[in-house]
Amino acid sequence: MSVLVVGLSHRSAPVPLLERTAATGDDLVKLLNDVAGSPYVAEVMIVSTCNRVEVYAAVEKFHGGVSAITEMLSRHSGVPLDELARHLYVHYEDRAVQHMFAVACGLDSMVVGESQILGQLRAAFKLAQQEEAVGRELHEVVQRSLRVGKRAHAETGIDRAGASLVSVGLEVATRHLGPLDGTRALVVGAGSMSALAVATLSRAGVREIVVANRTHDRAVRLAGQYERTRAIELSGLDAALADADLVISCTGAPGLVVHADRLAPADRPRFFLDLALPHDIDPRVRELPGAALAGLEELRTAEEAARAIGPEATEAVRRIVAEEVADFLNAARAAAVAPTVVALRSKAAQVVEAELNRLGGRLPELDDRARAEVAQTVRRVVDKLLHAPTVRVKELASAPGGDAYATALRELFDLDPQAPEAVARADIEGTDP
Incomplete structure (x- = not known):
């Protein structure tokens, strides 16, 4: 039995294609079970995030495993096989283990060194366990990769630059709004990325943080952890948008959450940060006076954080990965x-x-x-x-x-x-x- 990785990420595919292939909720469960049901796949785990969709599998035969996984990704996403194949990468056996360890350390992330991927790997493995799709082979390599990721962050400065999409996004927001202290912020969603956004905004000293989420109790729990933060029902989103200077959205919803034609006019600068895949925020927001929008495509060019880390820390992590x-x-x-x-x-x-x-x-x-x-x-x-x-x-x-x-x-x-x-x-x- 050998480990196989088939996937695409911000390094190999444009964001619109990542949006089409990303799977969440019931769609992710169905994809996971369909791949697990293939006669060529013994174990499977799927990592589907805002900048990568990767299938990790234990297979007996390389070609059968690659073909089965690629066909499943094409069928579930609706992306034609020939179009999808141009952007896929494949790692097998030793290279597959190396890739998972590098991913866990944040070396393959859009923002080098970000630590959110560790939680995303844990969540992917937990779902695979719940669906009885993993066994000993993937269990061992995933658990080791999580330990390697923790070691890299503990022993190097790989995350010293606040390396997360939220941090880089807020750097971009600051260029448009100026210092964030004194601004009003709205966070749409209450998942792990939204929680990171609230924590980062709180440290930045914003005047007020409003959390809106479909499940109000989750918004209340998140808001209750920070000062100057309150929760609202999703039905109050339009009013909250009218008051906000900075809007961050990451909900995992299948369609748009923030619509340009429902935004009230404003005579001040406003910044919208869309960290969702597929997108939460209507791209037409850019056409509104004083408004700016940054999504995952724009954050690709935000290399300041990666450069601030320095080559020494990155090389140290690469050595750790090779050793492990x-x-x-x-x-x-x-x-x-x-x-x-x-x-x-x-x-x-x-x-x-x-x-x-x-x-x-x-x-x-x-x-x-x-x-x-x-x-x-x-x-x-x-x-x-x-x-x-x-x-x-x-x-x-x-x-x-x-x-x-x-x-x-x-x-x-x-x-x-x-x-x-x-x-x-x-x-x-x-x-x-």
């Missing part, structure tokens, strides 16, 4: 040979027992003490003979191509081909992911 990938792959290769070693020792134990029984039949006069001494001696000899080759094969297996040594061991000792697979299967069934 090597360690993970070495451990995985060593673990892969373990069933063969167990099968070899099991066969040796069977041979020893058979020979001891035969000896007992030929020498019935042996007393229990002598019989026990002979049995212990034989077992000790076998253990010593097997010790060096089994230890060595584990060491050799940790290197690229090391699985060939396990194959050689099976051939040399004429092991039942099904024996190692049975050991591995029993190990997997006894593990709670």
